[in-house]
Amino acid sequence: MLSEFDLIAQYFTRPARDTVRVALSVGDDCALIAPSPGMQLAISTDMLVEGRHFFPGADPFWLGHKCLAVNLSDLAAMGAKPLAFTLALALPDSRAEWLAPFSQGMLALADAHGCELIGGDTTKGPLNICITVFGEVAPGQALRRDRAMVSDDIWISGTLGDARLALAGYRNELALDADALEAAAQRMHAPTPRVALGQTLCGLAHAAIDISDGLVGDLGHILQRSRVGATLDADALPAGPMLSMQPQDVRRRCALAGGDDYELCFTAPAKRRAEILDAARSAGIAVTRVGTIESAPGLRLVGANGAPLNLQLSSFDHFASP
Template identity: 50%
Template structure:
């Protein structure tokens, strides 16, 4: 049977490009660039909660890295280093090899050095810590939004939630949408290029992991303002095409999680710049509403009526 150290050497030791010392000692040696602040974030993925136990290990590896790298994008930081700690119920060499390749592939795609971690026996649990850099004072926080500013979302939120419903047998998606929805769920794409491009443009930002409404609530709480969403502006076309159900598409977009798209605010006079950025990055950026002084979230329907929306995010300890 392979020892812990054999597993690390065989599956979890990778060449680094921007690290003074990676795997092999009691700690890694990093050299942040002058004038930069270090940004650090940790996310844990637990079998049965964040992924199904029989999910493709390569996809699990990719997602474990991606959800952490996405946190760097959300703060307009350049991701540079990542560590991985994992608990394994048993040693399955084929599973580990595929998982490690998926994790490493995501790191390589976003130029992140995998610099160490830990391995132990226990229920399947994956915990990564990512480190990034941002010029001092230029990180985009959740607390910078102001009333009167526009609210934007990247990509096509809602597809990942529909993919999960398909996977659980709760919904039958249109045949040509099953692959894109499952790809959105299993292999999210951290919006690093967008996050970096929004330095100096976005006033507040986060990545949507627990549902657009719930995560918007975090911004509103930190920034002490409210929001008015316009139903006519919501990017509902693709979720609707996937499920052919208007109510389900809207619910997936507003309340579904696992999208890892960037939700951000920006002054109204930057609309042309942000639209040009969408074209440059070949990434949809949709203006979905406006921030306001009044607290809470309202939805403006096409007929002019307004309804109150609850900013409830996924809570691991909630009822």
């Protein structure tokens, strides 16, 4: 068993790469960072609990990746550039077999985004991973939830629903062959935060959110805070490659209310369509128009023929589900 201090020194301490913005890193009472002059700091925190956000025994490399990815996804949804993060970790024990791959998975993603681990806390306890992430965004440029405008297009990045499909497979809610389950589960275990896309959308998109609890619920936050409504074309939603082989009802439900997608949902004026497509191309990710913001409150679902759909869907609520 490693001591608390050995654990931090061995797995979570590296020299700061960016000594301009990171003035003091792991090892003091606080880290010190110097945001670029005039920039705002975007801050988000996410806590992941074993048995709730990931299965007991989850692969530690991909768990480390995912814990940081879901936080970077919040920066992406604001259009912020990643800067640094802190990691607080409650662990039942301090085994190197777990800590080494966990820190490798996390720090590989951190390096890919130039996001420095600047501090944290470790304690004994039921496995719980809490990350707070910091990014920079120019004043007035952040992609907020409360800025959607009537007649905006609604866009989705990438594809939806494969993570939920994998969960359905693990739970035996439906039968998936082993290859399909493994392919879908990639989306659950190794989400890709749309960091570059978020930054290219600053100044183009009006509002954005990342899809973590399911599109209907997360788009609902934009509608509520922007005091608008929307019509969404359920059959225009870009289903993940594994989900697209499923029957229509499964496709619709997983894409609309799946959760764990970590794609961006954003709204933008119709006249910016060409620029949006260019921005997405430059960020290396497809985007799809799936609906329209309207003044009438509420979310209306329609099928490919424009006819209203009546689906009972519920978004994820940590205190409503068992």
